[in-house]
Amino acid sequence: MIAADRPVQRPPTAKLLMVDNEGRFAHVPRDQFVDFLRPGDLVVANDAATLPASLHGVHVPSGDAVEVRLAGWPATAAGDVRHFDAVVFGAGDYHTRTEHRTLPPTLSIGDHLSLGPLSATVVGTLGHPRLVSLEFDGSVDEIWAGIARHGRPIQYAHIEEPLALWDVWTVVAGPPVAFEPPSAGFALSWATIERLHQRGVGFVTITLAAGISSTGDTELDRRLPLAEPYRIPEGTATAIAAAKLAGRRIVAIGTSVVRALEHAGGRDGFVRAGDGVATNRLDRRSHLAVVNSILTGTHEPGTSHHDLLAAFVTPETLARIDEELNAHEYLTHEFGDSLLIERISLAAERAETAETM
Amino acid sequence: MPQSEIPAPLEQTFSGLRALVTGGTSGLGLALVRTLAASGARVAFVARGRERVEHVAREIPGAHGIVGDVASKADIHPIALQAVGELGGLDILINNASDLGPTALALLGDTDCEDLERALATNLVGPFRLTKAVVGSLSASAREGRGAVVLNVSSDAAINAYPTWGAYSASKAGLHHLSRIWNEELASDGVRVLSVDPGDMDTPMHAQAVPDADPATLKRPEVAAHELLEQIAAALPKRSPAIVEAAPAMGDRA
Secondary structure (H helix, E strand, O other): OEEOOOOOOOOOOOEEEEEOOOOOEEEEEHHHHHHHOOOOOEEEEEOOEEOOOEEEEEEOOOOEEEEEEEEEOOHHHOOOOOEEEEEEEOOOOOOOOHHHOOOOOOOOOOOEEEEOOEEEEEEEEEEEOOEEEEEEOOOHHHHHHHHHHHOEOOOOOOOOOOOOHHHHOOOOOOOEEEOOOOHHHHHOOHHHHHHHHHHOOEEEEEEEOOOOOOOOOHHHHOOOOOOEEEEEOHHHHHHHHHHHHOOOOEEEEOHHHHHHHHHHHOOOOOOOOEEEEEOOOOOOOOOOOOOOEEEEEOOOOOOHHHHHHOOOOOHHHHHHHHHHHHHOOOEEOOOOOEEEEEOOOHHHHHHHHHHHO | OOHHHOOHHHHHHHOOOEEEEEOOOOHHHHHHHHHHHHOOOEEEEEEOOHHHHHHHHHHOOOOEEEEOOOOOHHHHHHHHHHHHHHHOOOOEEEEOOOOOOOOOOOOHHHOOHHHHHHHHHHHHHHHHHHHHHHHHHHHHHHHOOOOEEEEEEOOHHHOOOOOOOHHHHHHHHHHHHHHHHHHHHOHHHOEEEEEEOOOOEOOHHHHHHOOOOOHHHOEOHHHHHHHHHHHHHHHOOOOOHHHOOOOOOOOOOO
16 A cells, blocks of 8 residues: 655545445545444544654764664653663664664663653663663653653654654643554544534544554564553443443544453453553454444554454455555554444355355 | 632532632632632642742642743643643633733824734733633533533623723723623633723732822722622532532542
8 A cells, every 4th residue: 555655634636545344445535434324333543642752962982873762661650750661672763664673672670761852761671682671760750841842753764754743642632641643533634523413423432552663673563452451430431331232333533442441341242440551452353342334444454453454354354345445555553544344244244154154 | 818718608619619810810810810729629729920820839738830922822722721631620710911002101193003913912802812722611601500601701891982092992892792602602611701890900910001090999800700600600500618629630539
């Protein structure tokens, strides 16, 4: 697929491939996705704001330049700005494709990193030369100020111009806990949310600290997604329970929402309010107990996001989707076009399975 | 205002709520930060001067000082990031920081364009940008039943035409109308946007505008702060005293 190389959240040309629960396709302008929702549906978005998680600086023992990408919270320190797991690159920046980035100098426990106004210590090595646990020095307010002033949004080589925080915060961005944007939410505007209200479609949010999506290193990428802390507000849990009871549909905005809701919902689909850490991997073998439909960006085969889509449709339909996106020149990556996928109906799944046997 | 003077209803309303005040190191802004903190709110405040910010943060234990200029586009998201990150969410935004325009005040024909632009940047565009950057947090609070309020500090100069107040008046008139429209647009999301004139107060800014005014005829900023908080309280949903604690930031309990 073609990479979307301009940081525009809602280009007027944005496209949507609609895939219904029998695997049928329709192409529409993306801002019409509300028309495909039914009164009573409940839309769930991820309201995490994105941290400026790329920090340039120096590995003090060697004097070498490094780029630190904050990548996730350690499971025991969710939301604690003093502690992060991080991916470290050698000299260079996002203009170089991640798979070509140099390794950092050897990182050992106790090494200091000087990152602009921030100073951090390596407190753990995580089985890969690029992956470490960091602890920042100073007060919590000093660390927030340092990250706010010195950090830049994580970005990749397909976008030439440097991203600003306003490029990566969705209109509903709230708690600054994500390391990369929950970019399916770029499709949301306040006008869209108003149209949801008018159409009788519910709108609620969860917060999931979306981790880094790619490191450029095959071995590390196999460990993605990292564990992601999340919060389900009371009102969201109540709205989901009411919708499930009434047989209405849950529409997730993005893979991060699916991950959080399915983790919180467990086997019975009863989503409890509160905090959790999503460690689940969703793929073709997964049974979705909560989510009925997903609005998502287009994803390349082989990524964990693409694997997740296989929980909604049969492998045959997913292959047809990939062909369709290519044939119609859909744009990919965070500022690209979108898909709205309804989970396949049991009848359609049985029919398709019977056909291919 | 000493803590003993905080009436019980304010404490009942603001205890545990999370508030951000701009221009929080002098005059009305400082009085708002003090009163909110004394009422049990968790407060972050913004001002340009690092020394003053650190001084006020030391003076008011628990208050989070943020150095930034609301007139600067590049400062807005760092301010929002720090405030929401440090407080774990946001229920109240008070856009209080103001710029008088030319000092001494001047007839419009004598007002430099740069002075008008600065007044607009601080009094109109800054509050617009900062509100946009935190409206996601505010609407999340509203969805959780906690309510959410933006209070924009206005002036009678937003309505009345006083000679020599042109730059300030035009910016405040813009802010007043922006508040009214945003209040309509966010009604269905549960976020209230208020525009309130605190009256003439004995503050450094008033002294700058009207150097020979008799302070005895002016309202004390503490009194104005109290009145503004009562207006915010009236715009928030009623809470039972049992649920005054803010939810901890994600992971606070870890």
